[in-house]
Amino acid sequence: MNERKVGLRLGFYLLLAPLALWLTLLVLLPQIDMLMLSLRVKVGLRQYVTGPENYMEFFTEPLYWNTFLRTALMSVAATVATLIVAFPVAYYIAKVARGRSKGLLFVLCLIPFWVSELVRTFGWMILLRESGVVSNLLQWSGLSAGPVEMLYNDAAIMVGLVYASLLFMVVPLATTLDSLDDSLIEAGYDLGGNGYTVLRRVVVPHAMPGIVSGCIVVFMLTLGNYLTPTLLGGKHSLWFTEQIYNQFITRFNWEQGAAFGFLLLLLSSVMVWAGLKVSRQSLAGTLG
Amino acid sequence: MTETQPANHPDNSLDLESIDVVKRFGAFTAVDGVTFSAPRGSFFSILGPSGCGKTTLLRMIAGFQSPDSGDIRIKGRSVLGVSPNRRNVNMIFQHLALFPMMSVSENVAYGLQCRGVPKAGIGPKVAAALARVDLPDAGPKRIDQLSGGQKQRIAIARCLVLEPDLLLLDEPLGALDLKLREHMKVELKQLQQKIGTTFVYITHDQSEALVMSDQVAVMNNGRFEQIGTPQELYYQPLTAFVAGFVGDANRWHGRVETANGTGARVVTADGITLIGGFVGDALPAGAEVDVFVRPESVSLAREESGLESLDNRLSGRVENLLFNGANSTVLVRDDRTRGEIMVRLPQTAEFGNLAHDETVHLGWNAAQAKCFPAQAGGAS
Numbered sequence: 001m002n003e004r005k006v007g008l009r010l011g012f013y014l015l016l017a018p019l020a021l022w023l024t025l026l027v028l029l030p031q032i033d034m035l036m037l038s039l040r041v042k043v044g045l046r047q048y049v050t051g052p053e054n055y056m057e058f059f060t061e062p063l064y065w066n067t068f069l070r071t072a073l074m075s076v077a078a079t080v081a082t083l084i085v086a087f088p089v090a091y092y093i094a095k096v097a098r099g100r101s102k103g104l105l106f107v108l109c110l111i112p113f114w115v116s117e118l119v120r121t122f123g124w125m126i127l128l129r130e131s132g133v134v135s136n137l138l139q140w141s142g143l144s145a146g147p148v149e150m151l152y153n154d155a156a157i158m159v160g161l162v163y164a165s166l167l168f169m170v171v172p173l174a175t176t177l178d179s180l181d182d183s184l185i186e187a188g189y190d191l192g193g194n195g196y197t198v199l200r201r202v203v204v205p206h207a208m209p210g211i212v213s214g215c216i217v218v219f220m221l222t223l224g225n226y227l228t229p230t231l232l233g234g235k236h237s238l239w240f241t242e243q244i245y246n247q248f249i250t251r252f253n254w255e256q257g258a259a260f261g262f263l264l265l266l267l268s269s270v271m272v273w274a275g276l277k278v279s280r281q282s283l284a285g286t287l288g
Numbered sequence: 289m290t291e292t293q294p295a296n297h298p299d300n301s302l303d304l305e306s307i308d309v310v311k312r313f314g315a316f317t318a319v320d321g322v323t324f325s326a327p328r329g330s331f332f333s334i335l336g337p338s339g340c341g342k343t344t345l346l347r348m349i350a351g352f353q354s355p356d357s358g359d360i361r362i363k364g365r366s367v368l369g370v371s372p373n374r375r376n377v378n379m380i381f382q383h384l385a386l387f388p389m390m391s392v393s394e395n396v397a398y399g400l401q402c403r404g405v406p407k408a409g410i411g412p413k414v415a416a417a418l419a420r421v422d423l424p425d426a427g428p429k430r431i432d433q434l435s436g437g438q439k440q441r442i443a444i445a446r447c448l449v450l451e452p453d454l455l456l457l458d459e460p461l462g463a464l465d466l467k468l469r470e471h472m473k474v475e476l477k478q479l480q481q482k483i484g485t486t487f488v489y490i491t492h493d494q495s496e497a498l499v500m501s502d503q504v505a506v507m508n509n510g511r512f513e514q515i516g517t518p519q520e521l522y523y524q525p526l527t528a529f530v531a532g533f534v535g536d537a538n539r540w541h542g543r544v545e546t547a548n549g550t551g552a553r554v555v556t557a558d559g560i561t562l563i564g565g566f567v568g569d570a571l572p573a574g575a576e577v578d579v580f581v582r583p584e585s586v587s588l589a590r591e592e593s594g595l596e597s598l599d600n601r602l603s604g605r606v607e608n609l610l611f612n613g614a615n616s617t618v619l620v621r622d623d624r625t626r627g628e629i630m631v632r633l634p635q636t637a638e639f640g641n642l643a644h645d646e647t648v649h650l651g652w653n654a655a656q657a658k659c660f661p662a663q664a665g666g667a668s
């Protein structure tokens with residue numbers, strides 16, 4: 001009896017070991033190392049002291065927190081835009097499409113994501129650049145006299161971000177909307193509601209967990225995106241991840257880069273928490 | 289709530305009229321020329337097997353589907369092309385469709401808010417509606433805190449607060465357990481009498497329809513077979529389908545051997561001869577007929593001598609005794625054809641000790657054996 005208990009316990013630890021190793025070696029240790037790094041301040045050649053100066057740098061240098069603010073606001077805007085674009089798509093997939101077309105539409109949403117993000121972003125560049133498809137189309141149709149540059153501005157970044165995030169919004173939305181009983185929508189109309197009332201009072205409250213989880217995922221992905229803002233926004237993109245990259249790679253200031261990384265993690269967590277509070281959702285309820 | 293606008297329409301006593309309504313889905317005709325009317329304040333049921341088109345008919349009345357031809361009039365006015373939220377008709381859905389994201393009182397208030405009733409007027413109306421279904425304190429509760437019967441009543445309150453011309457009920461008792469269903473049948477009937485709103489109730493459960501309704505329409509394959517009071521449907525069925533679907537019945541298929549104006553001698557495929565009466569037009573000799581005999585019309589005796597005055601006589605062995613209190617039945621296997629006959633067990637001590645395999649004699653009069661023209665496939 002006792003031996004069996006010991007055996008069971010050993011089995012449990014053996015099963016747990018890969019996960020524990022993974023978490024400790026690949027997630028926890030590097031994070032701790034980064035944290036230590038971010039708290040190290042260079043005072044001379046190979047001379048370091050521990051202190052919060054790297055973090056203070058973020059708040060004292062306007063460029064840094066302005067960049068962060070811009071990134072955060074653009075990310076919120078991109079999240080809202082993604083929600084607005086994805087909701088009708090998800091509603092159509094979950095409530096209007098029937099049978100095979102339902103699966104087909106889902107796959108259509110999925111297909112672009114079989115290609116790497118880099119390739120997809122290059123696709124947008126081919127469309128939007130001065131010698132690109134849209135520019136040529138405008139010239140050919142006579143709407144524009146000369147070539148039009150549509151890359152390297154905020155709108156281009158926005159388009160790219162929304163496009164890159166769409167799937168992550170459509171999936172949770174379609175899943176929650178799918179679980180909405182059709183008769184609830186019908187009851188909403190039957191009792192005298194118009195389309196807007198039914199949407200506001202029945203559909204959206206039911207889809208709220210999906211909306212919130214979709215928004216969290218999209219917001220975090222957008223905030224931490226490096227490729228899309230850099231390629232589509234060019235040198236004007238001023239994205240916070242770009243600052244981190246610059247610190248690590250261009251300026252070789254790993255300490256500053258690590259501090260920025262932690263600030264990004266911290267500030268985005270605070271924003272998600274605030275978002276959950278405002279929408280009166282819990283993280284557990286959203287994920288469950 | 290029964291007194292409404294002055295009689296600017298000739299037929300103001302009818303809350304609902306359906307005139308030759310047809311609905312097709314592709315090649316399939318779901319509702320095929322249905323005409324009926326429900327007088328004000330009546331409890332009208334549409335009874336039929338699943339797939340007979342009754343749900344489609346109800347959804348057309350509610351406005352979720354529109355008929356291909358024909359007209360639907362509510363309080364004398366055609367509602368074709370009027371969307372569901374503009375019809376003064378409310379529906380109790382099969383699974384009630386209470387909004388789980390709202391409290392009970394928010395559910396009841398929803399319709400009033402949609403109508404733009406001022407805020408001050410909503411509270412008292414909601415309280416009155418909840419009181420009317422005997423749940424005055426349920427207002428702040430969440431929907432998942434209610435029992436099945438309470439949900440039912442909230443669903444009714446949510447519709448009644450809007451004072452609809454017509455309340456449509458789509459098998460709302462189907463999801464309840466048997467005991468509660470029996471209870472809700474009585475409660476629904478009493479509620480309908482109390483408030484006087486016209487109810488249109490669809491169900492596949494004949495006992496629900498018979499117990500609650502003033503008028504029942506039996507529907508099959510998209511058509512109304514018969515409209516009448518529950519008593520008429522039970523005692524004077526006009527078609528073989530109604531005879532088989534409403535109440536229990538023993539059924540034989542056979543051919544008319546000789547016929548006079550009102551009755552016939554029918555020979556079944558198994559070779560037994562039955563004497564029965566025609567319903568409606570008499571049929572010529574050679575016609576295929578179905579003969580229906582109610583279990584309670586069959587007299588049961590241990591000795592053949594007691595049944596000599598009856599037109600039809602059979603003998604058989606007791607196959608099974610289905611004891612169910614006052615509704616007990618005996619299944620008798622006919623000696624000659626091996627067919628099973630259902631007989632209502634008389635409530636006398638005489639048959640209390642009926643044993644398996646015991647020989648019994650059965651008999652019934654010609655008037656109690658109803659002959660209908662045979663239907664092609666048909667349920668029994």
